[in-house]
Amino acid sequence: MANKLEIQRLTHTFSGQNPVHVLNDLSLNVAEGEFVTLLGPSGSGKSTIFNLIGGLFEPDGGSISIEGQSVNGKRGHISYLPQQDSLLPWRTILDNVVLVQEITGKVDKTAAREWLERAGLSGYESSYPDVLSGGMRQRVAFIRSLLSPQALMLLDEPFGALDELTRLDMQDWLLKIWEMDRRSVLFITHSIEEALYMSDRILILSDKPACVLKEIEVPFARPRHHDITLDATFNQLKHEIYQMLKVGNRDG
Incomplete structure (x- = not known):
């Protein structure tokens, strides 16, 4: 391997x-x-x-x-996931997830929505991080890491x-x-x-x-x-x- x-x-x-x-x-x-x-x-x-x-x-x-x-x-x-989720409070959940993709210039919001659904976060795409629990915030941060190309x-x-x-x-x-x-x-x-x-x-x-x-x-x-x-x-x-x-x- x-x-x-x-x-x-x-x-x-x-x-x-x-x-x-x-x-x-x-x-x-x-x-x-x-x-x-x-x-x-x-x-x-x-x-x-x-x-x-x-x-x-x-x-x-x-x-x-x-x-x-x-x-x-x-x-x-x-791709890096720290102890603190580091979500940006002024961006929606969906916009937080695609942040790394924006930096690389290849945004795929369809894939982001699909992963949020798999994470049990469907319906929160337009919400902001302050409405989420600690575990939910970490799920968002992990999905953001998964969607990076590394x-x-x-x-x-x-x-x-x-x-x-x-x-x-x-x-x-x-x-x-x-x-x-x-x-x-x-x-x-x-x-x-x-x-x-x-x-x-x-x-x-x-x-x-x-x-x-x-x-x-x-x-x-x-x-x-x-x-x-x-x-x-x-x-x-x-x-x-x-x-x-x-x-x-x-x-x-």
């Missing part, structure tokens, strides 16, 4: 009066149609990895390739600000919608359970300077249901990952 994203020996230090060595010889990949999660201690450099992939700044060393092309320091090659999606804790029940509902909803599209995804979460439930593979990061401590193949077939969280294998993996994170954080 071809890789959408290939990172080789990435190194980065934030300079200044007190330099911070954030990444050290980090390598990872995301295959076409694969859902990969980064799991690591707070402050281990997960968001820095996203910023480097997105071209917000260049790494000190190493290479980042998307679909075989080097993107070090280059923007516009990814083949790689970076999801940075998109459910972190939601209450637990809404979060569980959004996990199921996102997986259902993702199954229709199968975009390559690199996902950040602090939840071991969420990582196991959502992912094909999990990459355990050390504390900074971050490197990949362990790669875990998630053994559960798709589509998934939250009943698997009661499975003995699920809970054994959850315990093993917790122990790895404890060791990685202590050794860092």
